[in-house]
Amino acid sequence: MTTLTASQTSENQNAVSALSLQNVTISYGNSEAVKNVYCEIPRGKVTALIGPSGCGKSTVLRSLNRMNDLIDGCSLKGSILFGGIDLYGAKIDPVEVRRRIGMVFQQPNPFPKSIYENIAFGARINGYSGDFDELVERSLRQAAVWDECKDKLNESGYSLSGGQQQRLCIARTIAIQPEIILMDEPCSALDPISTLKIEETMHELKKSFTIVIVTHNMQQAVRVSDMTAFFNAEAVEGGTGKVGYLVEFNDTEKIFNAPQQQATLDYVSGRFG
Amino acid sequence: MTQTLTQNQFESAPDLSYKPFHARNIRSRALTFLVAFFAFIAVIPLILVLGYILVQGSSKISLALLTQLPPPPGLEEGGIGNAIIGTLVVTAVAALIAVPVGVGGGVFLAEYSRSGWFAQFIRFGTNVLAGVPSIIAGVFIYGTIVTSRILFGSAYSAVAGGMALAVLMLPTVIKTTDEGLKLVPEDLRRAALGVGASRFVTVLRITLPAALTPIATGVVLGIARAAGETAPLIFTALFSQFWSDVLTPDGIFNSIATLSVLIYNFAIEPYEFHNELAWAASFVLVVLILALNLFSRWLAGVAAK
Amino acid sequence: MSDPDSRYLLRSRTPAEKLVDISFRYIAIAMASVVAIVLFSILLVVFLGSLDSMARYGWQFLVTSDWNPVDDQYGAGAAIYGTLITSLLALIIAVPMGVGAAIFITENIIPRQIRNVIGLMVELLAAIPSVVLGVWAIFVMEPFIRPGLELLYELFYWFPLFSTPPMGPGTIPAVLILVVMILPIITAISRDCLNQVPTELRQAAYGVGTTRWGAIINVILPAAISGIIGGVMLALGRAMGETMAVTMIIGNSNNFNVSLLAPGNTIAAMLANQFGEADGSQVSSLMYAAFVLIVLTLCVNIFARWIVKRLSLKY
Ligand SMILES: Nc1ncnc2c1ncn2[C@@H]1O[C@H](COP(=O)(O)OP(=O)(O)O)[C@@H](O)[C@H]1O
Ligand SMILES: [Mg+2]
Numbered sequence: 001m002t003t004l005t006a007s008q009t010s011e012n013q014n015a016v017s018a019l020s021l022q023n024v025t026i027s028y029g030n031s032e033a034v035k036n037v038y039c040e041i042p043r044g045k046v047t048a049l050i051g052p053s054g055c056g057k058s059t060v061l062r063s064l065n066r067m068n069d070l071i072d073g074c075s076l077k078g079s080i081l082f083g084g085i086d087l088y089g090a091k092i093d094p095v096e097v098r099r100r101i102g103m104v105f106q107q108p109n110p111f112p113k114s115i116y117e118n119i120a121f122g123a124r125i126n127g128y129s130g131d132f133d134e135l136v137e138r139s140l141r142q143a144a145v146w147d148e149c150k151d152k153l154n155e156s157g158y159s160l161s162g163g164q165q166q167r168l169c170i171a172r173t174i175a176i177q178p179e180i181i182l183m184d185e186p187c188s189a190l191d192p193i194s195t196l197k198i199e200e201t202m203h204e205l206k207k208s209f210t211i212v213i214v215t216h217n218m219q220q221a222v223r224v225s226d227m228t229a230f231f232n233a234e235a236v237e238g239g240t241g242k243v244g245y246l247v248e249f250n251d252t253e254k255i256f257n258a259p260q261q262q263a264t265l266d267y268v269s270g271r272f273g
Numbered sequence: 274m275t276q277t278l279t280q281n282q283f284e285s286a287p288d289l290s291y292k293p294f295h296a297r298n299i300r301s302r303a304l305t306f307l308v309a310f311f312a313f314i315a316v317i318p319l320i321l322v323l324g325y326i327l328v329q330g331s332s333k334i335s336l337a338l339l340t341q342l343p344p345p346p347g348l349e350e351g352g353i354g355n356a357i358i359g360t361l362v363v364t365a366v367a368a369l370i371a372v373p374v375g376v377g378g379g380v381f382l383a384e385y386s387r388s389g390w391f392a393q394f395i396r397f398g399t400n401v402l403a404g405v406p407s408i409i410a411g412v413f414i415y416g417t418i419v420t421s422r423i424l425f426g427s428a429y430s431a432v433a434g435g436m437a438l439a440v441l442m443l444p445t446v447i448k449t450t451d452e453g454l455k456l457v458p459e460d461l462r463r464a465a466l467g468v469g470a471s472r473f474v475t476v477l478r479i480t481l482p483a484a485l486t487p488i489a490t491g492v493v494l495g496i497a498r499a500a501g502e503t504a505p506l507i508f509t510a511l512f513s514q515f516w517s518d519v520l521t522p523d524g525i526f527n528s529i530a531t532l533s534v535l536i537y538n539f540a541i542e543p544y545e546f547h548n549e550l551a552w553a554a555s556f557v558l559v560v561l562i563l564a565l566n567l568f569s570r571w572l573a574g575v576a577a578k
Numbered sequence: 579m580s581d582p583d584s585r586y587l588l589r590s591r592t593p594a595e596k597l598v599d600i601s602f603r604y605i606a607i608a609m610a611s612v613v614a615i616v617l618f619s620i621l622l623v624v625f626l627g628s629l630d631s632m633a634r635y636g637w638q639f640l641v642t643s644d645w646n647p648v649d650d651q652y653g654a655g656a657a658i659y660g661t662l663i664t665s666l667l668a669l670i671i672a673v674p675m676g677v678g679a680a681i682f683i684t685e686n687i688i689p690r691q692i693r694n695v696i697g698l699m700v701e702l703l704a705a706i707p708s709v710v711l712g713v714w715a716i717f718v719m720e721p722f723i724r725p726g727l728e729l730l731y732e733l734f735y736w737f738p739l740f741s742t743p744p745m746g747p748g749t750i751p752a753v754l755i756l757v758v759m760i761l762p763i764i765t766a767i768s769r770d771c772l773n774q775v776p777t778e779l780r781q782a783a784y785g786v787g788t789t790r791w792g793a794i795i796n797v798i799l800p801a802a803i804s805g806i807i808g809g810v811m812l813a814l815g816r817a818m819g820e821t822m823a824v825t826m827i828i829g830n831s832n833n834f835n836v837s838l839l840a841p842g843n844t845i846a847a848m849l850a851n852q853f854g855e856a857d858g859s860q861v862s863s864l865m866y867a868a869f870v871l872i873v874l875t876l877c878v879n880i881f882a883r884w885i886v887k888r889l890s891l892k893y
Contacts, residue, residue: 067784067785070686072690082287083287087289091291092290093289093291093292095787095788096787098784098785098786098787099787100287100289102785102786102787104785105785107778109776109778109782111783111797112779112800112801121786122787125786125787125788125792126786169782172786173786297789298789301790301791304794305687305791307678308678308681309688310678311674311675311676311679312678312683312696314675314679315679315696315700315703315762315765316696316699318758318761319703322710322711322714322758323706325717325718374609374612376609377609377610378606378609378612378613380606381606381607381609382610385603391610392610394614398614399613400879401876401880402616402617404819404875405617405876406871406872407819408846409620409871411853412853412865413623413624416624416627417619417623443612443613444613471595471596472603476602497705498705501705501707501708501709502707503821504822507850507854508853511854536709536710536712537712537822540712555709555710558707558710559706559707562706562707563705566702566705570698
């Protein structure tokens with residue numbers, strides 16, 4: 001816990017930024033989805049991305065570990081620095097990036113393999129050479145799903161409930177020991193009790209990982225995050241659709257209690273639209 | 274692992290660069306190259322076959338070739354006119370039998386009994402029938418229709434050939450009708466029944482029209498396949514050196530020439546002119562079938578919009 | 579609106595209307611039954627037709643390869659062996675190529691437009707009639723590969739499978755033309771199965787840091803495998819029943835020869851060749867062979883469906 005207080009009291013956030021977005025613009029084909037994002041995501045903290053749906057939160061999140069590479073026609077301008085290195089530099093291997101920046105998706109998506117194999121798979125391809133039994137147990141414990149899984153490690157990942165599957169996916173991500181974990185609305189497909197459990201898990205996880213989470217649930221942002229980025233979308237002249245942009249990025253407390261921008265105030269106080 | 278934050282993770286910058294000689298990257302490139310090669314091999318036959326047919330076949334196409342009768346062995350003048358007509362007639366007979374029966378069967382499966390035992394059984398039967406080799410359809414029609422001379426005393430005939438092709442078309446038509454109708458939203462059906470329409474009216478006026486394009490796509494594909502079939506025709510429609518007067522019973526209850534059987538017969542004959550006719554007939558047949566295929570794709574494209 | 583009762587005139591249906599509705603249902607049932615009737619008739623006709631020959635030769639028919647209409651002596655061993663060996667060899671060649679090609683056109687390796695063109699070409703190849711492929715095989719493919727086959731014979735003549743000099747038609751050319759015919763089937767079905775693997779699953783694989791091939795081999799292929807195996811079995815069924823192209827290039831020899839360079843035969847080719855001119859006990863023997871072919875393809879097809887069901891239940 002000492003480390004946490006240390007980083008919380010640190011005055012200069014930028015000195016310990018895990019990811020730094022510099023003038024990032026992301027397009028699908030010819031239409032821009034998010035535009036001109038500057039943002040310093042601090043290390044060892046939970047950063048929440050909030051905003052109305054369609055404003056590009058998932059797009060930005062996926063750009064952080066180059067998952068957007070898998071989408072045909074998606075392109076990025078600007079740069080995203082990870083430890084001083086541009087993730088979109090010419091020589092960068094997206095596979096290496098994803099091994100250091102893991103991701104948990106909106107829909108729980110376990111592999112069609114056993115629970116054990118779900119955890120071991122990622123670790124194995126990342127060249128883990130330790131004791132797999134121990135790794136599986138530790139990861140499942142950290143994701144707070146060990147008790148439900150310990151008696152059926154050889155059963156399919158699909159035999160778990162939705163909330164358990166999502167925690168299995170979190171465990172799977174932890175097992176590759178990334179530096180950063182990205183989560184895209186990890187609770188939106190879950191019931192309130194599972195949601196609560198995942199939030200508790202996150203409180204544990206932030207001791208070890210930098211977390212970036214997209215959420216449409218403002219209460220959740222307040223409960224779990226240290227920093228919050230508010231995105232909004234606006235129509236552009238000449239364009240057909242809306243383009244997202246970063247409105248405000250600050251401590252969660254400030255965003256929700258004393259936002260600088262009118263749009264943020266409207267959104268967090270539910271007076272949106 | 275929980276204390277990682279105490280150290281500065283980025284004392285030295287992480288190495289994220291692509292390492293071309295890393296084992297996994299070499300393996301990945303090798304496999305990519307391999308499948309690219311396979312894909313290349315998969316399209317090569319089409320290019321070669323089409324290329325040869327275009328070169329060999331199109332150079333021989335002339336009005337005379339399209340309108341004259343095939344010559345007796347050894348002679349060097351004639352065409353494939355009767356076979357073109359014959360293919361159209363035999364395929365039309367097949368479609369006239371298979372389309373109504375197939376659409377009716379598909380309507381039963383999709384509209385009356387989605388999951389009853391009889392429907393399951395028919396679906397299974399449809400799949401099995403689809404897997405029956407085409408030559409067997411010929412054997413079947415030969416054994417039932419040709420040898421018994423049940424069709425007004427005729428043995429080999431255009432109708433018998435069409436029936437053999439219909440056996441092959443039937444599963445395709447049933448399946449596409451069944452699947453096309455299943456895509457029609459349940460709401461539409463409920464809406465029609467809800468205003469008091471009978472099943473019959475619902476199917477005929479609402480669901481069948483809504484599923485028309487997927488069904489038509491499947492039917493066109495089925496026709497294209499039937500038009501190129503040879504094996505079921507060799508001993509049902511047989512062949513003929515003469516014109517068939519296809520508008521009279523005499524014409525359709527007698528043996529008839531078709532492009533595919535002509536290709537088979539003439540390709541294995543030792544006369545060069547006959548071999549050339551086989552190439553020309555291949556050209557005509559392939560153009561016909563590819564046109565039907567592209568037409569069905571166009572239909573499917575229309576449906577998607 | 580004048581007469582309040584007129585608004586309800588439409589409520590009760592006329593008997594004619596009801597009759598149409600009910601008869602339509604029965605017509606639909608009748609049409610559906612045609613499938614079952616045709617299927618049973620096929621089995622019945624072929625089975626009854628082969629009874630004579632079955633009584634005469636019994637199981638011996640399946641393993642002896644003496645096919646001699648002059649002496650009225652029949653055994654389909656060579657044709658059955660030919661059917662199995664040509665289709666299995668074709669499968670062994672076509673499966674890795676077809677699945678590989680399918681991976682190439684589904685896994686985002688090249689731009690979408692090129693992938694679509696390749697996909698279209700593969701589908702068009704499947705549409706080319708087999709008799710046309712047969713013509714092509716006789717006049718183009720066989721002369722082209724002949725030097726290669728001759729080389730094969732010179733180098734490996736001591737090996738039974740290559741122990742006869744190539745002389746044009748033969749088993750190997752037949753296998754190659756079968757590969758051309760079933761490759762599009764395997765490619766198309768594999769492509770559809772790979773396309774159906776949920777995006778979430780792909781993301782899961784890439785999200786833990788696999789390379790493209792790590793994802794394909796460990797996650798995507800296993801998820802699609804039941805469908806692919808089903809497609810492969812369907813292709814096997816097609817290869818066993820394929821008639822025209824094979825008839826035209828295999829040589830139609832009634833004698834058994836273990837060499838793949840020698841002319842051979844398959845059941846379907848034998849039927850295409852002899853059925854038209856056969857009579858008497860030859861017809862019955864051909865029917866017996868046809869019955870064997872039906873049973874073989876039936877088993878393969880039913881097994882294909884069973885395997886799709888079974889494997890997809892696993893997870
Ligand atoms: N795969 C995609 N292809 C094309 N456009 C996309 C894709 N994903 C998202 N978009 C577009 O990008 C914009 C932002 O979407 P997204 O990032 O999913 O928003 P959010 O997660 O905030 O709801 C939307 O206008 C959406 O239509
Ligand atoms: Mg989203």
